[in-house]
Amino acid sequence: MASSRQLRLGAFMRPVSIHTAAWRYPGAFPDANFNFAHLKRFAQTLERGRFDAFFMADHLAVLNMPMDALKRSATVTSFDPATLLPALAVVTEHLGLIATGSTTFDVPYHLARRFASLDHLSGGRAGWNIVTTSNPDAALNFGLEEHVEHDERYTRAREFFDVVTGLWDSWADDAFIRDVESGIYFDPEKMHVLNHKGPNYSVRGPLNVARPVQGWPVIVQAGASEAGKQLAAETAEVVFAGTGSLADGQRLYADIKGRMRKLGRDPDHLKILPGCFVVVGDSAEEARRKRLHLDSLVHYDSAIASLSIALGTDASKFDPDGPLPEIPETNASKSGRERAIALARRENLTVRQLAQRLGGFSGTAMVGTPAMIADQMEEWLFSNGSDGFNVMFPYLPEGLDDFVDRVVPELQRRGLLRREYEGRTLRENLGLPRPENRFFPKQPDHLAQRDVA
Amino acid sequence: MASSRQLRLGAFMRPVSIHTAAWRYPGAFPDANFNFAHLKRFAQTLERGRFDAFFMADHLAVLNMPMDALKRSATVTSFDPATLLPALAVVTEHLGLIATGSTTFDVPYHLARRFASLDHLSGGRAGWNIVTTSNPDAALNFGLEEHVEHDERYTRAREFFDVVTGLWDSWADDAFIRDVESGIYFDPEKMHVLNHKGPNYSVRGPLNVARPVQGWPVIVQAGASEAGKQLAAETAEVVFAGTGSLADGQRLYADIKGRMRKLGRDPDHLKILPGCFVVVGDSAEEARRKRLHLDSLVHYDSAIASLSIALGTDASKFDPDGPLPEIPETNASKSGRERAIALARRENLTVRQLAQRLGGFSGTAMVGTPAMIADQMEEWLFSNGSDGFNVMFPYLPEGLDDFVDRVVPELQRRGLLRREYEGRTLRENLGLPRPENRFFPKQPDHLAQRDVA
Numbered sequence: 001m002a003s004s005r006q007l008r009l010g011a012f013m014r015p016v017s018i019h020t021a022a023w024r025y026p027g028a029f030p031d032a033n034f035n036f037a038h039l040k041r042f043a044q045t046l047e048r049g050r051f052d053a054f055f056m057a058d059h060l061a062v063l064n065m066p067m068d069a070l071k072r073s074a075t076v077t078s079f080d081p082a083t084l085l086p087a088l089a090v091v092t093e094h095l096g097l098i099a100t101g102s103t104t105f106d107v108p109y110h111l112a113r114r115f116a117s118l119d120h121l122s123g124g125r126a127g128w129n130i131v132t133t134s135n136p137d138a139a140l141n142f143g144l145e146e147h148v149e150h151d152e153r154y155t156r157a158r159e160f161f162d163v164v165t166g167l168w169d170s171w172a173d174d175a176f177i178r179d180v181e182s183g184i185y186f187d188p189e190k191m192h193v194l195n196h197k198g199p200n201y202s203v204r205g206p207l208n209v210a211r212p213v214q215g216w217p218v219i220v221q222a223g224a225s226e227a228g229k230q231l232a233a234e235t236a237e238v239v240f241a242g243t244g245s246l247a248d249g250q251r252l253y254a255d256i257k258g259r260m261r262k263l264g265r266d267p268d269h270l271k272i273l274p275g276c277f278v279v280v281g282d283s284a285e286e287a288r289r290k291r292l293h294l295d296s297l298v299h300y301d302s303a304i305a306s307l308s309i310a311l312g313t314d315a316s317k318f319d320p321d322g323p324l325p326e327i328p329e330t331n332a333s334k335s336g337r338e339r340a341i342a343l344a345r346r347e348n349l350t351v352r353q354l355a356q357r358l359g360g361f362s363g364t365a366m367v368g369t370p371a372m373i374a375d376q377m378e379e380w381l382f383s384n385g386s387d388g389f390n391v392m393f394p395y396l397p398e399g400l401d402d403f404v405d406r407v408v409p410e411l412q413r414r415g416l417l418r419r420e421y422e423g424r425t426l427r428e429n430l431g432l433p434r435p436e437n438r439f440f441p442k443q444p445d446h447l448a449q450r451d452v453a
Numbered sequence: 454m455a456s457s458r459q460l461r462l463g464a465f466m467r468p469v470s471i472h473t474a475a476w477r478y479p480g481a482f483p484d485a486n487f488n489f490a491h492l493k494r495f496a497q498t499l500e501r502g503r504f505d506a507f508f509m510a511d512h513l514a515v516l517n518m519p520m521d522a523l524k525r526s527a528t529v530t531s532f533d534p535a536t537l538l539p540a541l542a543v544v545t546e547h548l549g550l551i552a553t554g555s556t557t558f559d560v561p562y563h564l565a566r567r568f569a570s571l572d573h574l575s576g577g578r579a580g581w582n583i584v585t586t587s588n589p590d591a592a593l594n595f596g597l598e599e600h601v602e603h604d605e606r607y608t609r610a611r612e613f614f615d616v617v618t619g620l621w622d623s624w625a626d627d628a629f630i631r632d633v634e635s636g637i638y639f640d641p642e643k644m645h646v647l648n649h650k651g652p653n654y655s656v657r658g659p660l661n662v663a664r665p666v667q668g669w670p671v672i673v674q675a676g677a678s679e680a681g682k683q684l685a686a687e688t689a690e691v692v693f694a695g696t697g698s699l700a701d702g703q704r705l706y707a708d709i710k711g712r713m714r715k716l717g718r719d720p721d722h723l724k725i726l727p728g729c730f731v732v733v734g735d736s737a738e739e740a741r742r743k744r745l746h747l748d749s750l751v752h753y754d755s756a757i758a759s760l761s762i763a764l765g766t767d768a769s770k771f772d773p774d775g776p777l778p779e780i781p782e783t784n785a786s787k788s789g790r791e792r793a794i795a796l797a798r799r800e801n802l803t804v805r806q807l808a809q810r811l812g813g814f815s816g817t818a819m820v821g822t823p824a825m826i827a828d829q830m831e832e833w834l835f836s837n838g839s840d841g842f843n844v845m846f847p848y849l850p851e852g853l854d855d856f857v858d859r860v861v862p863e864l865q866r867r868g869l870l871r872r873e874y875e876g877r878t879l880r881e882n883l884g885l886p887r888p889e890n891r892f893f894p895k896q897p898d899h900l901a902q903r904d905v906a
Contacts, residue, residue: 021636024636028633030633031629034573034663059661060562062644062659062660067641071639074631074638076661077624077629077660077663078661078662079573079574080566080567082535083567083570084574086537086539086540087543090489090543091543107558109594114533114536116533117537118536120489121532121537137657141562141657143655176530178483180477180483183474183525183750184525185476185483185524185525186529187524188523191515201596203593203594203595208512208515208531209531209533297636299636
């Protein structure tokens with residue numbers, strides 16, 4: 001079976017669920033953010049479900065939200081991904097380990113070392129999610145009063161990427177001879193001093209870590225702006241797309257893969273994985289009830305504030321348990337208002353339910369039986385909507401167990417998901433080529449043979 | 454038995470031995486720098502030997518030495534300590550995990566997060582070795598043409614320390630309520646915004662990691678200069694002292710503990726651990742032979758260059774296998790020349806052996822039977838030369854196994870080393886107090902009781 005027709009699955013773990021109320025759901029582990037035993041269980045379950053990767057997003061500040069909402073958030077503190085992922089590497093064998101690393105507030109030499117070390121430690125399972133950080137609260141934690149402007153952030157990001165990948169290429173793959181007899185540890189001809197001097201960075205090198213097992217850790221991105229899509233087409237190997245409709249997915253897919261063709265890159269060498277919130281039930285009705293129960297755990301006061309902003313009108317005056325009344329046109333964002341109204345009408349939600357949906361998670365969701373979810377995933381895959389998904393679990397551990405124990409077997413039965421990992425590294429499992437070392441290109445085979453002869 | 458009369462033992466693992474030729478010793482693992490299976494075995498052996506901590510020094514550049522020596526060095530590349538230690542936390546239960554973090558080239562918010570995360574992940578076993586980085590090659594990897602001056606580095610280091618510990622105090626120990634019923638995750642009264650604005654750093658906070666299990670990771674330092682000793686007396690809880698004679702050790706011990714008394718700190722709250730290279734044999738003669746064999750694996754050409762520099766004269770013209778001739782006075786450093794000459798006379802070394810000693814490791818060493826080594830450690834401990842040692846193994850795994858299987862039982866028999874770990878955290882094992890949170894001081898007991906009544 002052609003592996004290009006199989007789903008690639010990431011698991012979005014920030015740190016355990018994107019849904020605001022997940023920590024209150026029956027059976028949840030409210031302390032999972034800082035409880036390694038729980039995170040180990042999650043990672044091992046993902047591996048049993050043959051996921052490609054555990055993806056940990058990151059923030060460089062306490063989230064910027066009003067205290068009344070913040071104090072209800074389980075994601076206010078969590079492990080640094082760069083600390084958690086090496087620990088997870090020890091308790092897994094195949095799962096990819098992708099962490100966010102900021103080109104705005106991190107330092108190229110440090111970042112290159114860290115991801116190269118994770119790649120060695122995990123036997124070639126590291127991925128770097130390149131982000132430019134736009135959180136002004138983060139800027140204040142790094143001594144910057146003014147936040148870096150959007151275009152400037154992307155210019156820096158591109159140079160940052162060139163420096164980091166250049167540092168990863170500091171050593172030829174076969175530089176380390178370790179010849180006990182002669183006492184030569186490495187071949188000096190196979191070490192490259194980068195000597196990068198650019199507008200934003202000046203970095204000499206070489207990196208004090210051997211070339212990563214994968215050549216480079218897998219390059220991941222999530223940018224949706226023009227600059228972000230162009231950077232992805234030039235450099236990314238996985239794109240974590242935002243949520244939206246299948247038509248939105250198809251547009252993004254065609255856009256990014258089209259840019260790649262123009263650049264001469266093989267479109268198969270980049271996998272597009274939209275975020276997807278999955279709620280599994282024995283029946284469509286049970287799945288819907290589970291989601292409503294989860295949403296009902298979102299605090300109403302903060303939820304109604306979100307709804308008021310979306311609608312551009314004070315929603316607290318509405319009957320919480322009645323249907324959404326007609327909303328007049330206002331100056332508020334038209335798309336936000338229309339999306340909220342359409343959602344309420346489509347799912348027949350009360351004002352309270354609508355508010356709690358917006359305050360919980362309201363992006364792309366697949367809610368239903370394993371067969372219904374597999375149908376939708378199959379449709380996205382075969383209509384060029386995506387190459388797979390970055391799955392978001394509504395609550396843990398139940399939502400993850402449901403996916404792995406019930407949706408995964410259905411996907412495997414249909415031939416849409418691997419039964420065993422294909423390779424040893426994240427690149428091999430994703431079907432991505434290993435980057436050549438720009439300073440030590442492989443000799444063509446006939447030349448290499450001539451040397452031997 | 455009073456725990457203050459017991460040795461504290463760190464293991465200096467950079468990454469596996471400080472001796473240049475260790476990777477060539479029979480039975481060594483030449484690839485141990487990047488082989489997690491080996492590092493796991495070492496850490497578990499240290500834990501079996503009831504060591505306090507695994508200490509991983511760090512460099513922020515490929516070592517600055519001539520290529521002819523560099524190409525023979527096993528330490529040219531290794532894991533980033535911040536990546537290795539979380540992985541070791543998973544495979545150990547009691548061992549402290551200490552990594553170097555540079556105040557010259559790191560960023561306070563990143564560093565505070567990383568060590569706080571390691572402390573949570575390991576259940577309270579993290580330590581931060583505060584260093585100011587003086588390697589000009591490192592500066593070039595971080596975009597600095599001019600290296601930061603010595604005094605400036607210490608002024609920055611002190612402010613960096615204040616910021617990092619302030620960030621660790623962002624949350625009261627009991628801030629995270631996680632009340633599923635009410636939906637309140639943390640008490641907003643128990644979050645502190647640091648708002649640090651100093652000459653070198655501007656950092657708002659709060660840290661997005663809960664207060665570390667230990668309050669703060671254990672604070673470690675190694676500075677030997679005036680500024681370094683003063684910073685240690687003010688802030689450190691463990692000092693990794695350089696190597697030297699017992700008299701040197703006693704002077705440093707009296708100096709630092711005297712400074713602490715002047716500052717009103719309890720001298721027991723800082724443990725001084727000189728580096729100590731230990732070679733174990735069945736007899737003194739066997740231990741000496743092992744060391745000579747190890748030294749003989751140091752490459753002669755690079756070794757003789759080191760000897761020439763130490764003596765201030767071209768040593769390559771001497772008979773390598775004869776005794777060291779008389780050396781005239783020169784402009785070279787007098788102490789270096791005298792130390793080399795005294796070493797050659799004391800141990801009756803040939804020119805080659807002397808050169809290879811200097812090129813391998815020539816600091817404080819204990820070379821002999823388990824009883825001889827225990828005698829020396831006991832003497833240092835009971836004559837206020839140190840509170841223990843930061844042990845350097847000459848070669849791995851044999852040197853480590855010898856220490857744990859042979860020296861440790863002898864120390865335990867004499868009551869000089871624990872048989873079981875006393876506590877759960879590195880602080881508890883070292884006998885260090887848990888720092889109070891400066892922003893959320895504990896109420897005195899009588900006030901706390903009145904609140905309850």
